[in-house]
Amino acid sequence: MWIKRYILAHGPRDCTPGVAERYNRPMSSDPSDPRHRPVRSFVVRGGRLTPGQQRALDDLLPRFGTGDADAPLDLEHLFGRAGKPVLEIGFGNGESTWRMARAEPERNFLAVEVHPPGVGRLLLALEKQEVDNVRVHLGDAVTFLENGLADGALDGVRIYFPDPWHKKRHHKRRLIQPEFVALLVRKLAPGGLLHLATDWVPYAEHMLEVLDGAEGLENLSPTGDWVERPSWRPETKYEARGERLGHETRDLLFRRAAGADREPVHTL
Ligand SMILES: C[S@@+](CC[C@H](N)C(=O)[O-])C[C@H]1O[C@@H](n2cnc3c(N)ncnc32)[C@H](O)[C@@H]1O
Numbered sequence: 001m002w003i004k005r006y007i008l009a010h011g012p013r014d015c016t017p018g019v020a021e022r023y024n025r026p027m028s029s030d031p032s033d034p035r036h037r038p039v040r041s042f043v044v045r046g047g048r049l050t051p052g053q054q055r056a057l058d059d060l061l062p063r064f065g066t067g068d069a070d071a072p073l074d075l076e077h078l079f080g081r082a083g084k085p086v087l088e089i090g091f092g093n094g095e096s097t098w099r100m101a102r103a104e105p106e107r108n109f110l111a112v113e114v115h116p117p118g119v120g121r122l123l124l125a126l127e128k129q130e131v132d133n134v135r136v137h138l139g140d141a142v143t144f145l146e147n148g149l150a151d152g153a154l155d156g157v158r159i160y161f162p163d164p165w166h167k168k169r170h171h172k173r174r175l176i177q178p179e180f181v182a183l184l185v186r187k188l189a190p191g192g193l194l195h196l197a198t199d200w201v202p203y204a205e206h207m208l209e210v211l212d213g214a215e216g217l218e219n220l221s222p223t224g225d226w227v228e229r230p231s232w233r234p235e236t237k238y239e240a241r242g243e244r245l246g247h248e249t250r251d252l253l254f255r256r257a258a259g260a261d262r263e264p265v266h267t268l
Helices: 001-008 019-025 051-064 075-079 095-103 115-128 141-148 168-173 178-187 201-213 236-242
Strands: 085-088 107-113 134-138 154-160 190-196 217-219 248-258
Touching: 051 115, 051 134, 075 107, 085 141, 095 107, 095 115, 095 134, 095 217, 107 115, 115 190, 141 178, 154 178, 178 190, 178 201, 190 201, 201 217
Parallel strands: 085 107, 085 154, 107 134, 154 190
Antiparallel strands: 190 248, 217 248
């Protein structure tokens, strides 16, 4: 059932040649055109699920998943306990997700990824490592944020190595854009942290420009740009690949400014 809904929402999972290309191509840039599809930060990739990943999606997603999240979630109910909610977007194979969750047991992690094999891998790891403070959403983070979370619901957002979309004509697909950041700011509680990392310096510079221009965010870098890698961020799979290619990593750490009537939740 989930797969039918997923395909309807995102396109084919196991793509025959040409189908993914057709699906991923924006059809019209005019929002009033019925063929219009918004520019996405991801492509629907082909690739089969292993039997283990398939089992995880069938058996473990009901246990660790958020469900459709088409209305704001009751997070305490979802996790079965109170805890500071942190959203990780685009976790890839989920290795750093379960490691962070194990190292920060007081937090409740919401983890969102569009790639089903990666979701399957994380679910298997959660079961094996007996980590229970992660709930997983298979789908687009933009829709999840818009529909599945109340404003001010999050204590933190972590986005590690979002696809850099190197080519200029693809820059519009980059996740970090002013509109998206405004949405993130709305979902953060005052004092909540926004932590980004990338191994592509031109993208880091773009991120800095967008975050500096966003209303309600303050940069926690003492030098006004990057920070040292915070202790809570493990090295990710994508980062390790970048290092092998000689790329430099940049971490950006911003805080949602506390409203006049609220105390900041976080200090460094
Ligand atoms: C370059 S990978 C990085 C994965 C992981 N964070 C790491 O560092 O190894 C970016 C990931 O973001 C996911 N992604 C891109 N856009 C997304 C979106 N709108 N919602 C959820 N996941 C997304 C992709 O499927 C991909 O797995």
